[in-house]
Amino acid sequence: MKTLAEVAQNPSGWDSEANYVGKPLSSFSDVYIVLTRSRDSSTLEESNWRSALKRLGGESETVQIYRFGHWACGWWEALCVTGASIPVGEEIYQGLQQYPVVDEDDWSMLEFDNAVEAWEHSSISERVWLCQKHNISVFTARRSVLPEDPTGSLVAYLGQ
Numbered sequence: 001m002k003t004l005a006e007v008a009q010n011p012s013g014w015d016s017e018a019n020y021v022g023k024p025l026s027s028f029s030d031v032y033i034v035l036t037r038s039r040d041s042s043t044l045e046e047s048n049w050r051s052a053l054k055r056l057g058g059e060s061e062t063v064q065i066y067r068f069g070h071w072a073c074g075w076w077e078a079l080c081v082t083g084a085s086i087p088v089g090e091e092i093y094q095g096l097q098q099y100p101v102v103d104e105d106d107w108s109m110l111e112f113d114n115a116v117e118a119w120e121h122s123s124i125s126e127r128v129w130l131c132q133k134h135n136i137s138v139f140t141a142r143r144s145v146l147p148e149d150p151t152g153s154l155v156a157y158l159g160q
Contacts, residue, residue, distance in 0.1 A: 001032040001033060001034065001089065001090060001093045002032070002033055003028060003029055003030070003031060003032055003033070004028035004031040004032070004033055004066060004078055004080055005026060005027075005028040005029045005031070007033055007036070007078065008028065008068070008078075028066075030082060031064070031066075031080045031081075031082055032080060032081050032082070032086060032089060032090075033078045033079070033080050034052055034056070034079045034080065034081055034089040034092050034093050035048060035049060035052055035078075035079050035092075035093070035096065036076055036077060036078045036079070037049045037076065037077055037079075038075060038076040038077070039075055039076075042160065043107065043110055043111050043114060043159060043160055044100065044101065044107055046110060047101070047102070047103065047106045047107035047110045047111075048096065048100075048101065048102045048103075048107075049079060050106065051102035051103035051106045051107075052079060052092045052102050053065075053079060055088065055092060055102070056079075056081065056085055056088055056089065056092070057085075060085070061082075061083075062081060062082050062083040062084050062085035062086075063079075063080070063081055063085050063089075064080050064081075064082070065077055065078070065079055065080070066078045066080055110159075111155060111156070111159030111160075112155055112159060113159075114158065114159040114160070115146060115154065115155040115157075115158035115159040116146050118158040118159075119144075119145075119146040119158060120144055120146075124141055124142065127140075127141035127142075128141045130154060130157070130158070131147065133157075134149065134151070134153045134154040134157065135151075135153075136148075136149065136154060146158075
């Protein structure tokens, strides 16, 4: 894991420490980042964030979220650990190096919830297009309930 001081110096590769305003970065030398997210995070990144935070037991003295404004993505956050939470944070971090999902059930549920919400907010013409694109009967476009999707392609498309 990297320290918050290391990452905050140049979070995107296009930044510099000169653009940072806040506590001296040296004060974050013992704060380790488990993972980050931004306004533009994917469903997987959001699921990993909330699953990691849950596994760490939520915010506490040793589990903190640091928030930053950013010129490109609007904002970014770092889920950080100190002290007694470092071993669990390291376990989560190392696990993500091996396999990019903290909790597959959570990711699947979040993806499905996003798909349901997207379907509910789509117009009839958008639903017809989606049905045609995913080989689902266009007659289901009239219903506000997400249609049955045997291949999962519609949920994957809408759930992003």
